[in-house]
Amino acid sequence: MSSHHIVREKQEPALLVLGLDHFPEELLGQLLEWSPTVITTPHTAEKLNMRGIKVDWVISKGEEGIVQSDVKLMPPGDNTWAATALNYLIANHYPAVNVITDEPAFDDLLNYTGKIDLVIFQGHQKIYAVSSGFSKWKPAGDEIRVLNSTKGLNYTGLEQTDPDSFKTTHDGFFTLSFEQAFLWLAEGLD
Numbered sequence: 001m002s003s004h005h006i007v008r009e010k011q012e013p014a015l016l017v018l019g020l021d022h023f024p025e026e027l028l029g030q031l032l033e034w035s036p037t038v039i040t041t042p043h044t045a046e047k048l049n050m051r052g053i054k055v056d057w058v059i060s061k062g063e064e065g066i067v068q069s070d071v072k073l074m075p076p077g078d079n080t081w082a083a084t085a086l087n088y089l090i091a092n093h094y095p096a097v098n099v100i101t102d103e104p105a106f107d108d109l110l111n112y113t114g115k116i117d118l119v120i121f122q123g124h125q126k127i128y129a130v131s132s133g134f135s136k137w138k139p140a141g142d143e144i145r146v147l148n149s150t151k152g153l154n155y156t157g158l159e160q161t162d163p164d165s166f167k168t169t170h171d172g173f174f175t176l177s178f179e180q181a182f183l184w185l186a187e188g189l190d
Helices: 025-031 042-050 081-091 106-110
Strands: 014-017 038-040 057-059 072-074 096-100 117-122 125-130 134-138 143-146 154-156 158-162 165-168 172-177 183-188
Touching (some): 014 081, 025 096, 042 057, 057 081, 072 081, 081 096, 134 183
Parallel strands (some): 014 038, 014 096, 038 057, 096 117
Antiparallel strands (some): 125 183, 134 172, 143 183, 154 172, 158 165
16 A cells, blocks of 8 residues: 555445355455445354455354454344444444445445445355435346345336346446335346
């Protein structure tokens, strides 16, 4: 890192690691590049430790998963692991979080859209919530999937290939509009 790059705390998205099965090692390295705050579960903390990755917080009721020095405990109380971490991040003014998980709980995470920028990585896909009027540039032939039911879905720059799948029709922007507050989109990482 050159001397003119200063990374302030909380400038980069925090990293919440709930599961690592089938997650590309190279992408994990990219997400860790700017030393984000790393929050994880006891089981995943052990996997991260085996890879030499420093953990900041472990969501746990006890000492399980504490395999490194200077790791803080985040007791979940009655919340899920994801809710515990997201409540902490929002309360401490983190603007964004990348979540690596094997099985995203979209209903649980939907409560946090609009409160923190949330990007979910599951296997070889990137999932994020968008609001109506969303547009993004993609090359022709890229696939986009809509992961929740929609009301009044309108789109440009896409053609529907399955009930929840779309393909970009050309290099350029596609747009989505719909009636509900948020929509979960998935795109491939490959």
